Amino acid sequence: MKFTVAIDGPAAAGKGTISKAVAKHFGFVHLDTGLLYRAVGAKTLAGAEPLGAAHHLVPEDLLAENLRTPEVAQAASRVAVIAEVRSALVAFQKSFAERSGGAVLDGRDIGTVIAPDAEAKLFVTASAEVRAERRYLELSGKGMDVDRDTVLADVIARDARDRDRDTAPMVAADDAVVLDTSEMSIETAIAAAIAYIDEKRGKTA
Numbered sequence: 001m002k003f004t005v006a007i008d009g010p011a012a013a014g015k016g017t018i019s020k021a022v023a024k025h026f027g028f029v030h031l032d033t034g035l036l037y038r039a040v041g042a043k044t045l046a047g048a049e050p051l052g053a054a055h056h057l058v059p060e061d062l063l064a065e066n067l068r069t070p071e072v073a074q075a076a077s078r079v080a081v082i083a084e085v086r087s088a089l090v091a092f093q094k095s096f097a098e099r100s101g102g103a104v105l106d107g108r109d110i111g112t113v114i115a116p117d118a119e120a121k122l123f124v125t126a127s128a129e130v131r132a133e134r135r136y137l138e139l140s141g142k143g144m145d146v147d148r149d150t151v152l153a154d155v156i157a158r159d160a161r162d163r164d165r166d167t168a169p170m171v172a173a174d175d176a177v178v179l180d181t182s183e184m185s186i187e188t189a190i191a192a193a194i195a196y197i198d199e200k201r202g203k204t205a
């Protein structure tokens with residue numbers, strides 16, 4: 001049976017951690033859709049043309065080592081404004097969302113475009129300052145040479161690009177539950193997500 005969980009929201013709000021925990025808890029498969037855009041972005045940094053890169057994406061591209069760098073994140077949000085790039089990535093995401101046994105997808109447009117009929121929709125957010133601090137700690141913890149002001153500026157620039165684009169902008173679906181994690185521990189956020197999905201599962205069982 002299909003059960004799709006759509007988890008959208010801005011960078012570093014906790015989507016990824018919540019999605020992985022939810023998938024593990026319910027035994028669902030998980031797709032981090034940001035990786036698709038990051039893989040295309042990384043290819044453009046290496047000189048490829050965005051649409052061709054999107055059409056020729058292969059699973060191994062999602063394993064490239066540099067996908068989590070700030071440069072690739074910015075490149076991802078630049079290719080993500082191109083409608084044709086998004087179209088090239090839609091079919092794979094839609095079929096993943098329909099997988100039987102349950103699927104969690106996290107991104108920006110899952111509840112609105114990829115899986116508008118998802119059984120559970122969350123929009124995970126937090127203030128830009130809190131998200132930038134989390135991203136700073138994550139990147140510096142990996143040994144990357146970053147500074148707080150640049151990380152905050154990057155977060156704000158990426159939010160604006162994702163929110164203001166014409167095609168599939170980042171927005172909470174009308175029927176999504178908004179989870180603001182600004183003042184929440186990650187454990188509390190995960191518990192809230194699981195409780196909400198449990199309730200939805202009860203209704204669709």
Ligand code: C5P
Nearest residue numbers: 011033034035037076077080107108109
């Ligand atoms: O989620 P993550 O930060 O890895 O996403 C990188 C970029 O990919 C985002 O800033 C956004 O521009 C783009 N993206 C998107 N739609 C998605 C997932 C990611 O446009 N569903």
